Amino acid sequence: MAADRIFGLVALITAVAYLAAATQIQTNMFSGEFLPKLFPYMIGTIAAICSLFMVFKPDPDPDWPVAGTWVNMALAVVVLAVYAVMLTPLGFILPTIFAAGILSYQISPRLVPAALSGLGLSLGLFVLFKYALGLGNIVAYRVPTPAKLWDAISILIPFVGGH
Amino acid sequence: MDILANLAIGFGVALSPYTLFLAICGCFLGTIIGALPGLGPSNGVAILIPITFTLGLDATSALVLMTSVYYGAMYGGRISSILLNIPGDEPALMTTLDGYPMAKQGRAGDALVLSGVASFVGAFLATIGLMLLAPSLARVAFLFGPAEYFALYLLAFCTLGGMASNNQAKAALAACIGLGIATIGVDSSSGLPRLTGGNLHLYDGIDFLVAIVGLFAIAEIFFFIESHGKGSSIGVKLDKVRIPWKDIMSTKWTMLRASGVGFIAGILPGAGASLGSFLAYMSEKSIAGDKGGFGTGVPKGVAAPEAGNNAAAGGALVPMLTLGVPGSGTTAVLLALLMTLNITPGPTLFTDRPEVVWGLIASLLIANVVLLLMNVPMVKIFVKVLMVPAWVLLPGVTMISFVGIYSLSGSYFDLLLMVGFGVLGYFLRKLDIPTVPVILGILLGGNMENALRRAMTLSDGDVTYLFSSPIAIGLWIAAVAGFIAPMFLRGLLKKPQAITD
Numbered sequence: 001m002a003a004d005r006i007f008g009l010v011a012l013i014t015a016v017a018y019l020a021a022a023t024q025i026q027t028n029m030f031s032g033e034f035l036p037k038l039f040p041y042m043i044g045t046i047a048a049i050c051s052l053f054m055v056f057k058p059d060p061d062p063d064w065p066v067a068g069t070w071v072n073m074a075l076a077v078v079v080l081a082v083y084a085v086m087l088t089p090l091g092f093i094l095p096t097i098f099a100a101g102i103l104s105y106q107i108s109p110r111l112v113p114a115a116l117s118g119l120g121l122s123l124g125l126f127v128l129f130k131y132a133l134g135l136g137n138i139v140a141y142r143v144p145t146p147a148k149l150w151d152a153i154s155i156l157i158p159f160v161g162g163h
Numbered sequence: 164m165d166i167l168a169n170l171a172i173g174f175g176v177a178l179s180p181y182t183l184f185l186a187i188c189g190c191f192l193g194t195i196i197g198a199l200p201g202l203g204p205s206n207g208v209a210i211l212i213p214i215t216f217t218l219g220l221d222a223t224s225a226l227v228l229m230t231s232v233y234y235g236a237m238y239g240g241r242i243s244s245i246l247l248n249i250p251g252d253e254p255a256l257m258t259t260l261d262g263y264p265m266a267k268q269g270r271a272g273d274a275l276v277l278s279g280v281a282s283f284v285g286a287f288l289a290t291i292g293l294m295l296l297a298p299s300l301a302r303v304a305f306l307f308g309p310a311e312y313f314a315l316y317l318l319a320f321c322t323l324g325g326m327a328s329n330n331q332a333k334a335a336l337a338a339c340i341g342l343g344i345a346t347i348g349v350d351s352s353s354g355l356p357r358l359t360g361g362n363l364h365l366y367d368g369i370d371f372l373v374a375i376v377g378l379f380a381i382a383e384i385f386f387f388i389e390s391h392g393k394g395s396s397i398g399v400k401l402d403k404v405r406i407p408w409k410d411i412m413s414t415k416w417t418m419l420r421a422s423g424v425g426f427i428a429g430i431l432p433g434a435g436a437s438l439g440s441f442l443a444y445m446s447e448k449s450i451a452g453d454k455g456g457f458g459t460g461v462p463k464g465v466a467a468p469e470a471g472n473n474a475a476a477g478g479a480l481v482p483m484l485t486l487g488v489p490g491s492g493t494t495a496v497l498l499a500l501l502m503t504l505n506i507t508p509g510p511t512l513f514t515d516r517p518e519v520v521w522g523l524i525a526s527l528l529i530a531n532v533v534l535l536l537m538n539v540p541m542v543k544i545f546v547k548v549l550m551v552p553a554w555v556l557l558p559g560v561t562m563i564s565f566v567g568i569y570s571l572s573g574s575y576f577d578l579l580l581m582v583g584f585g586v587l588g589y590f591l592r593k594l595d596i597p598t599v600p601v602i603l604g605i606l607l608g609g610n611m612e613n614a615l616r617r618a619m620t621l622s623d624g625d626v627t628y629l630f631s632s633p634i635a636i637g638l639w640i641a642a643v644a645g646f647i648a649p650m651f652l653r654g655l656l657k658k659p660q661a662i663t664d
Contacts, residue, residue, distance in 0.1 A: 031353030039612040047339035053332035084578030100558035108554035117555045
């Protein structure tokens, strides 16, 4: 019950924000005044109606994971996000060892197999991508400068990086 | 014989040693992808699209490779359905109903071979149906103007939403999420950015591959973290595999009927393979009656949904190729592949680029034969793949997804977006909001809006133009019916629950 209501409310706010943004769409003489806004208006309206349905006619709640699992999943999101920004400055091998290892540990919490699968996946996929598929430019190994590392990690800090 | 001549063109394109090699690789890879729990046809193909793209294969080779993977994954899906009781994707759910009980009776090998043959029959007949039907439908499609296309896209969302979810509002919301995402980016007519929030990365719009891989593959890792990879070990033993001629002969009519039912269900835009396997299973169940023993592990219960499922997968290609409207989640991914290769499905595809269409059809036939030959003797090898533990498989899949998406643009922004879609996908699936309409929305949103705009421009803003032709009216009625009917038929269409240990 509660989950559907909360999601419905979030969706409703998003839909209203989307509609508000749609009224601000810039137009010019090529597009006409109304056509670029018409479709967003339609979608936003339907989405808002559906969200109201979810708020007032919610389905039963799904089985949510326990608190510890939430922490784990949040950690996984952080790991994936850091991995995403580190691929550019550090290349493939080093970030993959850590990311794959941590994810493996989270699925099955045993230290040695997780570390081994991180190492194995990183090197194995590197060989596969570089030599079998010829994607060496994408998985290249790089040595970064501290400035570049900071640039990359600052992307994840709100209002600091990201450009 | 027009068809034979066209087919000759197709085989001329698809039957070179190199493409044959690609077909075999694709089938092998696809079967593995389909067999692995947590990696269905949709996300398997989705992960591979950017990598194929980066490899620089030409359109025909890429198409042959990916359709082989697609068909292979449909075949492979039955392995985890039968041995693990885990359907690789939604249509495979029906196969678990009789496949898993049959495997538990010690007839796992028989069930696997029988379902392989049923898959072959279904897919083969559907490909022939595709050859016969698609060209004539493509001619009808020339009558479609913007108003008809708009109604057609609406029909796809309505029937897909109606079938895919238990809650109409949730399905419609999912479609709106996808369509809303599709509107982000530089507007095609004014050349000005729309709804980007001033973010330069969004000027190009959001790539559908980022969304597909995020929603399907990255979301999966959260489910595995939640379940700690439990439930993915083999509970049944696979002894000697031999060909159960008796079962195959006794189910031949079942296979033929199920193929017909599945093909017709697959043609309906939006309804797709889930409906095909469901209807095939249920109709065979009612023909067999109570004495048929459906649900206890009878050969007919394995053959029917597999033939129906694969026939529907072939049938779903008909609206996808002729109208550009996919009939299921997996064909949506295949549509994404075509769009990546700069091939626009639609009626003109058949006249402008016959080599692509008939090459695709020929490669489907080739893939089908390769798969049958590969699956019967090599089924034990594929079963070995199921031994790969989740704690190696899932991180591996995630890393491959990252490399694939990174190779598209080399930007961290797409990767972060993909992680975001993964989180979204987790919550959507938890709340029983279907993810396929989201994908379809992102894929078709641009075309749907263009159709609407053209209709409005042609009619000078007159809304009644949208309902002005008989075809358009028919499509609107079908769309409304497809959306509303499942609400009343829900009791009738109730899916049987898979048995649990």
